[in-house]
Amino acid sequence: MACETENGAVLRTENLTKIYRMGEVEVVALQDVNFAVQRGEFVAIMGASGSGKSTLLHLLGGLDTPTKGEVYFDGQALSKLNDDQITLLRRQKIGFIFQFYNLLPTLNATENVALPLMIDGKQAFHYQDKVNELLHLVKLGGRETHRPDQLSGGQQQRVAIARAFVNQPQVVLADEPTGNLDSRSGKAILELLQQVCKDYCTTIVMVTHDPKAASYADRVVFLKDGEIVNEIASQNGSVPIDQIMTIMAALES
């Protein structure tokens, strides 16, 4: 696929640091993180609770601004962009998947998937085929007109995934996408992510607590107290779960 020919880092950070100040107290959420993600790569980020995973993800997606350092998206320094420019970047090049789905309760599955297109001012019906294709891909064919409260958690998360991909983003950022799901639906979602990552040559950065989930990635990055402390790459299509568990155990002790 086009993916293999076009190499290079789509996301890169330089001394990325985030410090929260609450009165006297300073919380260092991220400390000098240098990290790069290649085009089409599926990266999992792991770490104990409070280690800075979400913070990193938010900075990568331009949802938050760093205290120090820089995020380069496709070579573009995010700090040089204003709020509207970053918003447009997110709209056109980044997809988000959250732990709590965050679907609009008033819209049905199709409309929720088409939402990013609507935000972009497009007439949703021109993209009907594409939306349907995505809904089929996430195995929700026949559920198009159901609204979120008529869907299970796993189904809602699949709608959220379809939504994240509808704009053909270069990067999808997922924060614990399987955190609220049972293992079977979780597995389905991870397989789906893996598949679309390859099919559409989309870069995926996924935060997770679950070693099983992380094992679907091409590479797992470990955070501790806001710093990258370890990294393992996949062997034969998956990252060995026992290795992940060993490292995690060491981090949490």
Place this chain on the structure above:
Amino acid sequence: MRALWFIALRNLSSRKFRALLTAFGVLLGVSVVLAIQVTNQTTIDSLRRVFDRAAGQASLLVIPSSQKNDNLKQSLLPTVQSVKGVSIAAPSIRVNTLPADEATNWQINLNLNGVAAGNFFLLYGVDPILDPQVRVYVLAEGRMPQAGRYEIVLTRKYAEDKKLRIGNWLILLTPNGTIRLKITGLLAAEGVALINDSAVGFAPLKVVQDAFDLQDQLDEIAIRVPESISSKPALLENLKQTLQGRVGKNGDVVYPDSRGAVVSQMLATYQLGLSFFSIIAIFVGSFLVYNTFSMTVTERIREIGMLRAIGMSRKQVLATVLMEAFIVALFGSLAGIPVGLLLARGLIRMTDAVITPSEEIFSVSALTFLEAIAVGIGVALISALQPAMRAAKISPLDALRVRAHSDSKPAKMIWIGGFFLIAFGYFIIYGTDWPESWMFTIGSTAVLTIFLGATLTVTLAVQYLEVLPRHLAAKLYGNEGRLGSANVRRSVGRTTLTVASLMVSLTMIISINSVATSFKKDMGAWIDSALGGDLYVRSAITMRQSFGNQLKSVPGVATVTPTRVLEVRIAPESLPKNTLQNEFYLYAIEPDTFRQIADLQFTDKQADAEASWARLKRGSAVFISNVTADRYQLSRGDSITILTPRGKHSFTIAGVVLDFTGQRGVLYTTYQDLQTYFGESGADRFTLKVAAGYSVDQVAEEIESRYQKRRHISLQSTQEFKQSVLDLVSSAFRLFDVLGLIGIFIGALGVVNTLTMNVIERQREIGALRSMGMTRLQVMRMILAEALAHGSMGGIYGLLFGFLIAQVMILAMNLMIGYNLSYKFSFQPFLVGLAIAFLVAQIAALGPARRAAQVNIIEAIKHE
């Protein structure tokens, strides 16, 4: 108990902004109620005070007899003075006149009720020694006039307006020419100086009597009694009886405030309107409170479930919510007091413009404040009751359940009930016949019932009408507009209340505007036909009838008809019992010339115009106005007894005619009857018809050049007069426009409240949309679109019910005042209303929209 207060306080302080909004709802209700209360009280009091001041420290007054149409005789004075218990008896006489230099540009002013009252100078003839002992004179400079001398005191205000100083001469018109009075003193704006809007002066009695050919005549004897009598009602009543016995048929002995009472009656209609408005304010204020509390409870389902799980009883949950409401209401009410007073100031100014005399003094009692606070707290508790009960029903299990996002379809019962209420309200108004004294209560209850019914049907409209604004929103705001508009269907309850509050305020504006328009149209038509002619020639002093012939000889004058206006009194026996006002206006006309120029419309449906006119011309007959007919329960064929200078005389009512001059009774008779029964002639007004080929201005100029200098006449074209009357009507309705504006403000608050709640509640969603690439501007547009949906639904409802309520209001005016108005449709109020609905909703939405645009994405998406 302590713990509950603690929890309640904590809940409030953790949602400060919302608590503030709720308090604002209370503040609004309280301040409007207070302001209206204070305005009503103050206007009544200040009017009463003016009359009290005019009567001063007098405990009793002797006024002309209601059995005869004549002045008091001065010879009565010694009789009165000799009665034991009378310490001072001060005689006075009043005449209306004008400074000579003003005569030519003198115009008729109209007061609120359309009664023509000239901007006269009111000249009192008094005893300079005795009068200050019964009335309040506060000299700013100079001294009182001396008895028998050609001297006068003026009010400082009047003197300043006319650029007069002590030592100057004031020249006043009299029936025989003019009189020159030297100004000796100026009065400060207190006591007597407030009479007649300060256009008043006091000269020695004899001087005034001589100048105006009123030798030995009096209008009033003010009586002062010792404190020992005046403080005991029984003794005073005794003295009153004794005096009446002495005075006999030559006069009536009355308590001074009876005139104040008449005036307060005038205010009554106005005040009813105001009171009705305060009910509306409470209605909408309670929306706001209900809105926030019901949201707070929804949001806290888990928390309350948890509290229940650890042992809080249902009663305690209920109590906590009500305590919150109490705390918020207390603060809201307290803050509402200064705001209410401020508002009252504005309202009083507005009332001033229409009901002349009032002072910068507030009439507020501690009780009024307490009442307002009680209303605030009461309304807040009642509005919070339903949410509180809902909170109490939450089971511990609810804490464990994941909140389901479902938009509830409104129960069928609700909107069916709504339609039922509308029909019921409609039936009350149109299907039944209520006694007049119940009219206001029943009428406003019916209107509220209709409003309530309409509110309930909004639940249905939100489902089916929302598609209309959605198209509009999509046009204006694109895709995010579509999203925003659809959002109104999510919290049907909240949307309903917002739409309802917009509807209520729009209805007010549209209906008042429609009534004003109809009123003006009818009044304009009436002026055209009943007054007719092209030109009025008037004089402050009655003109000779023969002057009409001279006018007729002016080139270009086709027809001339004279009118004479007299104040007459009606014998009490031909009026309903307890009628305070028995002074009527009697218009004398010359039927033949009159009908060449103007036309009276008979409101009595069976009446034959020709027969009615024929009856009038036969003599001993009058026409009465429709308002008079209604107020005094008179109709064609009845007879009415008028006190004439020659004794009582009974006149047959030959017809009931359309008339807009309000407060007093209005009678028409012929010059012949005027001559026969009142011994009067002359004309106060000539109405002229200009011949074809001549312009009104041309004729007016010719008349001015011939007669203005010599005759002290003033000319006014019918068109000018009509305009001045219509302007007056507009200013009378302006107060209600202001109320409408307050209503709009309230409606806007409803929009702000709801949208703020929605934004707070949908933070997560907004965060998610932002993360998907929605710009801040788009978020704002989305919220604006939601407001657009509120505005357009409120607008549609407002138009519909404005149309209905306008007709109800006209009906009510016809029934209560006796007018014969008919509803005239005009687009303007509806267009204005619709524009207001859209604009107000958009402006109100700006704040919440900005708030939404500022939502911190990370904070928003972080927590469940």
